[in-house]
Amino acid sequence: MSEKNSRNHWSIKDGDYERKETNEVDFKLIKKQKSRKRKAIYSVLAIISIIIEIFILKVVAKI
Structure with missing residues (x-):
């Protein structure tokens, strides 16, 4: 299951979950x-x- 937060972004790579943290x-x-x-x-x-x-x-105005 993938989760999306304002801080954490989940992406699927080769069937595994890889956690990407951003500020x-x-x-x-x-x-x-x-x-x-x-x-x-x-x-x-x-x-x-x-x-x-x-x-x-x-x-x-001209007309």
């Missing part, structure tokens, strides 16, 4: 990097949508 610090760093990437993507999308709205308003 919690690594997981925290990875989570921070992922959340930073997500925030950056959302901010870029927000800026793009604002620019598109400004162009649409200019076109509507």
